[in-house]
Amino acid sequence: MFPRLHFAVCFTAVLGPTLVHTLCPDTADGYKVRLSIKTALGDDAYKWDESEMFLFRATLAFAMRKYNQKPYEVSDVLVCNETQRVSFWFVVTDPENTSELISGKDVERAVRISRNRINNAFLLTDETLEFLNIPPTLAVPAESGTPPWLIVFGVVIGVVGVGIIALLISSFIQKRRKKGVTEGEEEDCEEEACDKGNGVSHPVEEGADGVNRGFVGDIPFTKL
């Protein structure tokens, strides 16, 4: 039994690299990935090395597991054509049958579902960790019940409306008051028979005996 196992391990070890060469890049079922670490993180950028690649393959295996619950391993994610840009192709093999590739559509769906987790594993975003030909799922902006502009509008139009009504009411009251005063003045005049014909009219002074005192001073001088 032991020699057979050993033989099996050797066999897959030999077969592994050949599998990579034939299966990757498979433009139908594979995807190109491009990372822009320095653009995203600037001075805090980490170096892309073997361990980071391992993390990528592990994350992708995680995404595949989340998608269809098959026991994917890191070895099921095959990577090739790495460049200095930090871009590479990958394909995913079926854990039950390592010579079969998972179809591109399934890979795409798996990535879309777990995109956020994959991005966060690398401290990157949809723009800096690109899966070419897999469209990102953009976050829907939070929608509030009443549009906020209506609230501000309501407040402002309320204030303006109150201002208009206040001014109209105060004008109305002022007019009422003025009409009352002028009516009062006219009534005073009628009672005491003042004559406005010559222009200036004095309010007539009435003494206790009912004599018009306005001309009192003149009486001695008026000759008849």
Add this chain to the structure above:
Amino acid sequence: MEKESRPSWEQPAQFVLACVSYAVGLGNVWRFPYLCQMHGGGGFLIPYLIMLVLEGVPLFYMELAVGQKMRLGSIGAWSAISPYLGGVGIASVVASIYLCLYYNVINAWSFWYLFHSFQEVLPWAECPLNSNHTGYLDECRKATATQYFFYRETLNITSAISDGGGVHVGQALCLLLAWMVVYLCIIRGIASTGKVVYFTATFPYLVLFVYLIRGLTLHGALNGLKYMFTPKLEQLANPTTWINAATQIFYSLGLGFGSLIAFASYNHHNNNFERQAIAVSLINSSTSIFACIVTFSIYGFKATLNYESCLERVKLLLLNTFSLAEDTINVDNITYWITELNKTHPNQFADLLPKLESCDLEAELDTAVEGTGLAFIVYTEAIKNMPLPQLWSVLYFFMLLLLGLGSMLGNVTAVTTPLRDLRFVTHYLSNETTNGLVCLFCLVLGLGFTTRSGNYWLTMFNDYGATFALLLIVLIEIISVCYIYGLEQFAKDIEDMIGHRPNWYWKIVWAIVSPLIIIMLFIFYIINYIMGGTPTYQAWDKDLGQSVTTPYPPYAQAFIILLLVSSIICIPLSALYTYCNRQRPESTISV
């Protein structure tokens, strides 16, 4: 019963501020910087200042003098100059009504943008997502987010003027609010207007100053300022430069609408309007130049931003195509790399060539925009990139509102003052009721501009409603004052009011120079209209995500002619009416 004396300004300062508030409007912010850019930057100031001295100040002075002397609105004032000239006043009122109808819609837009600034993420900062959330809406991607917000969310514009569309409820609400605010400010005539103008005349300067500081400290602002101040003096040889300078002075001061006559009619008889006329004209022009500096800093910022984004995109394209490490290319060595890669990978580079943008800072600065495009698209684009964009947005749109409101106060006063001069109006209706009815009338008609094709009609009114009529009105004004009323009589009236006669300079300019300039503008306008062929407008194509030049349909062209003629026709009609009245023998004359 006591006869009501004419109301008057509580302080002379209120009159000056009302004139400043009226003259300093949206045009100072969105038209003058454009003209500056089109006609050679700093060099444009030369024809501008010359025209100010030869045309702007004298005509402003004349209108104030007429108003203060006659103490009546435009219709009464011109009827007093000569009974045959009542039509000039009526034409002014018609032009003012046209302006009132559409100008407040722009204030409604300012309100809309102001209210939408109270959000965490400004709605014009990002495109909305498409239905399956994989990307942004098509229309928004092809245009920019700010253009999309203006044309689609604010206006919901149709693709042609003939395509009516319904009323945009948000716009209608904002227009209602705008008219309510105007009513609140004019409710008791100049008693209320006089108090409001303290604020509407001064606050915009505060905002402009704050924006100046903000603008000058933005990255790339100096590029814009350098561009503006390097004069391209060869533009002075172009006659269009001088025509545009004269036209800008003319419209910027708001001559011919009757607003200045209306404001001046509430002055005391001995108010020294000569000093005030010079002061207001100078303030108006200085504000234009000040706003120009602010606008060019913003331009510089926006152009630099676009230029640097363009370089980033080119760098990314090169990195991605040739799979180079990220830090090999940066903005400094990008040109080196372009030549290098062309040499080393000629075939690949040739394939790449159509996608490779050429980034040019000068080209970015050369894109001149005016009007609503500048105010609502270019400025908002710049604001969204500033830190704390909500604050800057609120400040900016509040300033636009005050500028527009100040001008509206003058326009509405130009309509209500002649109305209040009519005996039967004063007898039956109170001040508040007259003003309310005018506002209601303009609101109801103005709702037409809040429909989906409303912006096209608004542009038509803006371009044709008052422009031609004003030239003719002011020409007839100056000629009738100088030659029909008599320059000597006019000078005597002025001496009576302010104590000294206008000196020889004013007389020469009134009698000869200004009329000549206006006749020149007039002829130029007519030639332009005839030679221009079919009038066209900019229709927004939502599939292309940009504006396309479209000719007006025949009924719209007929409407344009109606607009042009309707205000002017009042002048000969009214003269004819007066003439006929005088010819008829008076049957009431008795022994």
